[in-house]
Amino acid sequence: MQIAVYGKGGIGKSTMSANLSAALAACGSKVLQIGCDPKHDSTRLLHHGRKVVTILDYLLNTPEDEQKLDDVLMTGFLDTGCVEAGGPRPGMGCAGRGILTAFDFLNQFHAMEHYDQIVYDVLGDVVCGGFAVPVRRQYANAVFLVTSGESMAIYAANNILCGIKNLNPNGSQIAGIIYNSRGVGDESKRVEDFAQAVHLPILARIPRSSSFAQAEKEAMTLVEKDPDSTEAKIFLELAGKLLNQPRLYPAQPLSEEQMELFMRGDTPSQATAPVQEKKPAVVIPPTPAAPSGTKKRALSDPFSRVPLYGCAYRGAVDLAIHIKDAAVLGHAPKSCTWYAINGFSSYARRGLYERGILYPAFVPRQFENTDITVNDAVYGGIDHARQKALEMAARGIRNIIAVTACIPGLSGDDLVPLQKELKTLGVNMYIIHTDGIEAGDYNDGMALCYKTLALEAVDSDVTPEPDCINIVYEPTISSQTDKNFMDLQDMLEKMGIRINCRFLCAEFMENIRQFKKAPYSIMARYDELGHQLQNIFEEKYGCKFLDGELPRGFSETADWLRMVGRLYGKTAEAEQVIAEKQLQYRNQIDALKPLYKNKKVLFFLNNKIIDWIFELSRDLDWNVVDSILIGSKEDRTIDWRHQFSKDWDGNLESLKKSIAEKKPDLIILNHSIAQACIPADIFTANLSRDVGSGFFAGTECALRWSQLFENSLEGRWKHDKSIFEKLCR
Ligand code: SF4
Known part of the structure; x- marks a missing residue:
């Protein structure tokens, strides 16, 4: 009690x-x-x-x-x-x-x-x-x-x-x-x-x-x-x-x-006979479960990631808009929502999308805002939220993702009673109680949105069906997401396996609800939040996940596909896809080799999963003048089939020394601080940036990096009028 x-x-x-x-x-x-x-x-x-x-x-x-x-x-x-x-x-x-x-x-x-x-x-x-x-x-x-x-x-x-x-x-x-x-x-x-x-x-x-x-x-x-x-x-x-x-x-x-x-001593008119203590008539109800959102801090465990940028409100909104058939209700002042909407609809961002740099955000059919003001910090703004939500329900909207900004957090607006009221009208409201910066930064807001929908939107009564798979936690802002998905879909469809749900990337609410239909899921990427999401699906719904994240490079992808083939009883189909892709891969390697002729490559890599880069190097016959590996080999479980004969003992000093001695043309690294130690006249390829997945992840990178050699470090385009005009037109 x-x-x-x-x-x-x-x-x-x-x-x-x-x-x-x-x-x-x-x-x-x-x-x-x-x-x-x-x-x-x-x-x-x-x-x-x-x-x-x-x-x-x-x-x-x-x-x-x-x-x-x-x-x-x-x-x-x-x-x-x-x-x-x-x-x-x-x-x-x-x-x-x-x-x-x-x-x-x-x-x-x-x-x-x-x-x-x-x-x-x-x-x-x-x-x-x-x-x-x-x-x-x-x-x-x-x-x-x-x-x-x-x-x-x-x-x-x-x-x-x-x-x-x-x-x-x-x-x-x-x-x-x-x-x-x-x-x-x-x-x-x-x-x-x-x-x-x-x-x-x-x-x-x-x-x-x-x-x-x-x-x-x-x-x-x-x-x-x-x-x-x-x-x-x-x-x-x-x-x-x-x-x-x-x-x-x-x-x-x-x-x-x-x-x-x-x-004044007068008896108010509502007074009636004194209340007598009686035998229990109303039994104390059991302690209700904490309403959703009250555990938000528990959902925002710190994890290694990029530093703060933007508030949790914006992060949650940015993710929520990826659900194609849900309306987003910002319980926020206009200014916060303008800031959030600008993030995915600004001219600059559209431009990046059109040039294939950003993954498209789906501006939902409905984005409503409660337009609360500073007065609502004093009086509470729940009435505004209720009015908007009921209007949305009257328009036939059946899924609402409500995200709260700082002011509702200050006034303590609780949307749970409204959520219950909407339920009686057949409307599902998912509450992302970010309360602006209360839940943390942009990534914390995204994390809260991911977890809330994982916990609340999936139907636990759905039974698995054969020949389908889920993909979970694709990056929502990446030049590679769309392409990775298409490649994956292409491979799987050739094996007769369809993608059941993309959680949460350009997806419909119904497919999220049917998440359990797929007998297996795969994590598109696997960091701390990915780990937590996988735990939710495994522990709450008993879902099964394939090991690791999406494969990268030819061998890794082929092994992965064979495993999928075994799990789904489609080994012959998997081998057929691999054979087809192998031909394609060989052609790409043959085309790329000449581009690296007489080029010296140096690796400066920490212990991420990097087998694919060594495989690529071997297949392209790169002239690797040094491979400096940092960190501890034991830190991660990696398949070290393509290991070069180096120990994990590198540091920035060894990089500087090696550059001075070996004079490489290209340095491939996945260590952002190291970039600052590299002289401007050496090309660098940073693997911390977007790298795709699948059979051709390596060859696509190699093609991109080879184009570096076509540039002049003195800035040829600045002096070449035709290039300048072409680029600036
Ligand atoms: S930090 Fe708070 S006030 Fe600022 S934009 Fe985010 S929700 Fe609005």
């Missing part, structure tokens, strides 16, 4: 929460208390005043790949878990946003899953998107309002009810009121009147007592210090009620006018 204790700051809700946690633990529950107050003293009485590292401080000061739950999780009385969300420095930042971030962190480590009872201690003065998280994201099954008879405490309690009503208008989420007496005037009557007016029971009455202060001096709860005291027994009794499935009530706050009347 998850219990949120809301109350005005200073009302004693942290004392109430800590004593309640202690009482639940004393009843045998495994309890986690999460302090959601920036002043981070919620759990002090449980862990006896030890120094606390708040989640927000921790996130600020700890690199992402070094973060661990144990660094912020303390253990207190009877093994209660104690966590403090913390907040930004006073006067800076947004504390509500901080709560969202802290919850994302806890979700990342599945912190809540290890406890029977979670107690959230939440500041109730401000019920913004962040502070409403325990209720808004349906973490809390039961809400307690802590109040005294003081006006401000009752105002705050009513305000919390307003927030809950907005977030959960039809649900019953409130367990009742904890009346914490401050010993002022006729406060018992005021609290009773308020409880009656809002139709809630008073579940516990905590008398004003110096015992609390004495226990607090020793940094203990009263339940721990004096479990036999009257006050401690109240908490133990309250814990017993909680464990016995209390009745839950809907939020029925007083209106402003009613509140005014109430404060």
